[in-house]
Amino acid sequence: MPKTELYITPEVHASFKLNGITYTNEELKVISSSLCKNGAVYEQEIGQFFKDWLDDKSYIVVKTSGSTGVPKSLKLDKEKMIHSALATGKFFKMPEDSTALLCLSVNYIAGKMMLIRAMTLGWRLDVVPYRSNPLDTVYKCYDFCAMVPMQLDNSLNRLHLIKKLIVGGGSVSEKLQRLVASVDTKIYETYGMTETVSHIAARRLNPKKKKKKEAKAFKALPDITLAVDERSCLIIKAPKLTSEVLVTNDVVELLTYKRFQWKGRYDNVVNSGGIKLHPELIEKKLLQYISSRFFVKGTPDNVLGERLVLVIEGEGSEEIKDALKLALSHDSALSKYELPKMIYFLPKFIETPTGKIQRTATLESCLQ
Numbered sequence: 001m002p003k004t005e006l007y008i009t010p011e012v013h014a015s016f017k018l019n020g021i022t023y024t025n026e027e028l029k030v031i032s033s034s035l036c037k038n039g040a041v042y043e044q045e046i047g048q049f050f051k052d053w054l055d056d057k058s059y060i061v062v063k064t065s066g067s068t069g070v071p072k073s074l075k076l077d078k079e080k081m082i083h084s085a086l087a088t089g090k091f092f093k094m095p096e097d098s099t100a101l102l103c104l105s106v107n108y109i110a111g112k113m114m115l116i117r118a119m120t121l122g123w124r125l126d127v128v129p130y131r132s133n134p135l136d137t138v139y140k141c142y143d144f145c146a147m148v149p150m151q152l153d154n155s156l157n158r159l160h161l162i163k164k165l166i167v168g169g170g171s172v173s174e175k176l177q178r179l180v181a182s183v184d185t186k187i188y189e190t191y192g193m194t195e196t197v198s199h200i201a202a203r204r205l206n207p208k209k210k211k212k213k214e215a216k217a218f219k220a221l222p223d224i225t226l227a228v229d230e231r232s233c234l235i236i237k238a239p240k241l242t243s244e245v246l247v248t249n250d251v252v253e254l255l256t257y258k259r260f261q262w263k264g265r266y267d268n269v270v271n272s273g274g275i276k277l278h279p280e281l282i283e284k285k286l287l288q289y290i291s292s293r294f295f296v297k298g299t300p301d302n303v304l305g306e307r308l309v310l311v312i313e314g315e316g317s318e319e320i321k322d323a324l325k326l327a328l329s330h331d332s333a334l335s336k337y338e339l340p341k342m343i344y345f346l347p348k349f350i351e352t353p354t355g356k357i358q359r360t361a362t363l364e365s366c367l368q
Contacts, residue, residue, distance in 0.1 A: 007058035009078060015096045015122030029054050042129045045106040049115060053078070062109050074194055078110075082238040084113060084197040085120040087221040091202065092164055092188075096122035098143040101153065101162070103127075103134035113198040114146055122137045122347055135161055141327060148356060151328040152187070158184045166190050168199055170356050171280070174287050180206050191218050191262065193248075197241045200224050201260070217259045228254045233266050252276065268359075270298030270306050275337045277308060282338050286310070289327055293349060296340060297363050311363055318347025 005121070011025050023031070028050045035047025041126055052060050061074040100123045104111035111130070118125035123144070128134055135158040145162045147155070148169040153176055159165070160183075168190040180187050187206050192199035201218035222228055227235040229247055234254075236246040249267050252260040264280035271277075279296045284296065293313040298306035323345045328339055344366040350358045 005319075006056040008056075009080065010082070010120075012119040013096065015124070016119050017124040018118070019126055022122070023055055023099070040129065042105070042127070042333070045111075046115070049106045049112055051118075053119075060190065060273030062112065062194055067244070076194075076197055080241050081113065081116050081197050082120050083223075085117040087223060087240075088113075088117055088199070089121045091221045092144070092166070094121065094123070094144050094164070098123045099141075100125045100144040101128065101134075101138065101142045102146075104148070105130045106148060106256050109194045109198050110146055110148075112334060130226055135159075138165045149173070149357065152180070156180070156183075159183050159187075160247055164188070165316060166202065168192065172205060174284050177205050182206070189218075191250075193244060194241060196236060196238060200236055200241070201226075206261065215257055217261050220258045226254060226260055227257070228252060231266055232263075234260060268297070270296075270308050272298065272301075272306050272308055272337060273304040279308075282308075282334070285333050285338070289324060293357065295357060295359055295362075296358050299342075299367070300365065301344075308338070309342040309344060309363070310340035311344045311346060311349075311359075311366060313347070313349050314345060315347060317342070320345075 007170070009025065012023060013027065015255035018022065032047040032054070034059065035043045036051070039047055058079070059077050061073050062076050066070050088338045094100075094117075098121070099301050100114065100118055102111065102114045102118075102125055104114065106112055106115065117123060117301070126142070128138065132150055133154040134147065135155045138158070138161055141161050141163070143217045144166075145164075146166045146168065149167055149172050150227075152165070152167050152172070156179055159180070163183050164186045172189050182204060186204065188202040189205050190199035191201040191203075197219070201220045201224070203216070203218045223240050224236065224238045227237070229235055232251050234248045234250045234251075236248065238246070249265055251263040251266050251269070253263060254260050264278040268279045269276055270279060270338050277298075282296050283294070288297070290312060294311060296308055299309050301307040324343060328334060344363075346362060346366055348359040350365065352358060
């Protein structure tokens with residue numbers, strides 16, 4: 001049998017620093033064992049990542065979050081992960097010696113890519129434990145950071161410590177967008193998935209006034225082109241990141257081959273009496289009425305095919321339901337088709353390991 005050629009991971013950038021210390025590949029192999037054996041949980045994850053990154057395999061196994069399906073493990077080529085890091089550096093103008101903060105779990109693609117960007121581009125990366133308020137113990141400024149929406153929501157008073165922030169792992173609510181509209185930090189919502197090696201597009205959440213209309217659209221990173229299928233779902237062509245053309249279930253309005261506006265998930269669309277309803281668009285209209293987490297979804301109906309229901313996290317009562325129904329019925333922004341036919345309350349939503357709401361499982365628990 002022919003010998004399998006071993007993969008040799010490129011040497012880390014000479015300017016790369018981790019918590020203020022410069023490392024070579026060999027030195028990272030040494031500290032990885034120490035971190036796995038003696039570190040805190042988040043440090044053990046980093047140690048395991050270094051072991052996987054520096055072994056003789058050409059790929060890394062990455063877990064998906066399970067937000068749009070059953071969680072699974074994927075093999076991602078290390079070379080493609082390096083290309084993703086280079087594209088991010090170019091798109092966000094983050095050169096060698098940029099300072100960056102890692103506050104995400106390295107068990108998932110977003111956290112892994114922060115390390116790969118730092119090693120590939122020569123960033124000076126500091127690491128803090130991943131938690132809901134990651135900036136609470138940070139007292140220095142950074143050029144770049146990545147967070148999930150919940151972390152951003154809990155970091156509003158300390159955003160001056162970050163110059164550029166990318167937010168992914170879930171959609172950013174209209175309320176949160178309003179809260180960050182006037183901050184100096186340049187904040188970007190990203191679009192992507194594990195299969196695309198993290199994000200493939202981004203849009204500015206708090207643009208200057210003259211660019212507000214333009215910023216509603218996501219713009220693709222370098223070497224990525226976009227199209228749509230007959231469902232108006234996004235098609236991603238990213239040869240440096242994936243060998244396959246990816247057909248998504250994300251309904252978009254394609255503006256150019258590089259820009260699109262996201263509307264919602266095709267598998268979330270509710271067909272109620274022949275009227276197609278996009279839950280994500282309806283949820284934006286409901287934000288002014290509901291302070292807790294919530295979502296709308298379709299359930300089977302003998303007459304309509306599907307009926308729209310509203311699920312709210314927290315303790316509810318018939319009085320609250322009646323008051324909400326009355327308020328919604330007087331809202332001219334909601335069409336009669338967009339009015340939820342039922343309202344459910346649940347003390348705690350069912351979530352994925354990364355904190356995303358599992359809509360189907362949560363709704364099923366309401367109906368039991």
